[in-house]
Amino acid sequence: xxxxxxxxxxxxxxxxxxxxxxxxxxxxxxxxxxxxxxxxxxxxxxx
Amino acid sequence: xxxxxxxxxxxxxxxxxxxxxxxxxxxxxxxxxxxxxxxxxxxxxxxxxxxxxxxxxxxxxxxxxxxxxxxxxxxxxxxxxxxxxxxxxxxxxxxxxxxxxxxxxxxxxxxxxxxxxxxxxxxxxxxxxxxxxxxxxxxxxxxxxxxxxxxxxxxxxxxxxxxxxxxxxxxxxxxxxxxxxxxxxxxxxxxxxxxxxxxxxxxxxxxxxxxxxxxxxxxxxxxxxxxxxxxxxxxxxxxxxx
Numbered sequence: 001x002x003x004x005x006x007x008x009x010x011x012x013x014x015x016x017x018x019x020x021x022x023x024x025x026x027x028x029x030x031x032x033x034x035x036x037x038x039x040x041x042x043x044x045x046x047x
Numbered sequence: 048x049x050x051x052x053x054x055x056x057x058x059x060x061x062x063x064x065x066x067x068x069x070x071x072x073x074x075x076x077x078x079x080x081x082x083x084x085x086x087x088x089x090x091x092x093x094x095x096x097x098x099x100x101x102x103x104x105x106x107x108x109x110x111x112x113x114x115x116x117x118x119x120x121x122x123x124x125x126x127x128x129x130x131x132x133x134x135x136x137x138x139x140x141x142x143x144x145x146x147x148x149x150x151x152x153x154x155x156x157x158x159x160x161x162x163x164x165x166x167x168x169x170x171x172x173x174x175x176x177x178x179x180x181x182x183x184x185x186x187x188x189x190x191x192x193x194x195x196x197x198x199x200x201x202x203x204x205x206x207x208x209x210x211x212x213x214x215x216x217x218x219x220x221x222x223x224x225x226x227x228x229x230x231x232x233x234x235x236x237x238x239x240x241x242x243x244x245x246x247x248x249x250x251x252x253x254x255x256x257x258x259x260x261x262x263x264x265x266x267x268x269x270x271x272x273x274x275x276x277x278x279x280x281x282x283x284x285x286x287x288x289x
Contacts, residue, residue: 003087004086004087004089005087005088005089005091005155005156006089007089007090008088008089008090008091008155009090011091011094011151011152011154011155012079012090012091012093012094014151015094015097015098015148015151015152016075016079016094016097018144018147018148018151019097019101019144019148020071022140022143022144022147023144023249026140026253027064027252027253030253030256030257030260031256033260034057034256034259034260037260037263
């Protein structure tokens with residue numbers, strides 16, 4: 001045992017992939033929710 | 048009909064998100080490919096370039112939620128309620144992400160995914176406290192009660208945030224002390240700073256978009272109810288406005 005961590009790229013890749021997937025997914029969900037709200041607002045106005 | 052600022056396209060929010068994506072690309076490239084591996088943790092330490100910015104910005108976001116709660120209680124303006132909701136939701140997202148990233152870093156360095164040490168425990172308390180406030184906002188229908196109760200709950204829950212920050216100084220924990228320019232080596236500071244600004248711009252963009260959603264719902268809830276169909280036709284026939 002040297003106390004030095006060897007390798008571990010799979011953990012690095014997992015951390016970055018989860019981070020960007022979660023942030024990207026939340027951004028897309030916000031965009032879709034806003035678009036849905038805007039569409040609902042437009043339909044209310046034309047009614 | 049003139050459009051209100053809430054109906055215009057959120058150009059500023061999209062610009063902030065665009066800047067964040069560019070900064071993340073640069074910061075992550077430097078962190079993954081240019082910065083040297085750490086002496087003891089090796090390449091696993093590269094998780095720091097996303098974990099630490101997430102921690103910093105999560106705390107800043109919850110601080111802004113706290114400030115919005117105070118502003119609502121003292122100013123009684125609905126815009127602060129909408130902002131508080133946005134800051135809490137984005138803060139919860141970042142806090143949850145923080146716990147996941149920390150677990151992934153803990154496994155190869157500590158040998159466990161999770162440990163009930165003071166830093167991790169206080170972070171988990173912070174996360175679940177703010178999830179509770181989001182649940183409260185979901186279940187209370189009256190907007191006045193919802194805003195007041197959740198503002199008070201936010202102030203109470205925020206008491207844990209400084210405890211999270213100082214936990215590594217106050218107690219003997221498994222978690223390392225805060226990463227600052229004094230505790231991080233020179234070549235590692237650049238990607239850390241770039242990703243920190245990327246996360247900050249991303250948070251600001253998300254909060255602007257989420258605030259619009261919250262404000263839209265408040266407008267619907269606070270608008271006077273429309274008259275029934277028969278009533279509006281009778282008013283129109285009489286020359287009145289429905």
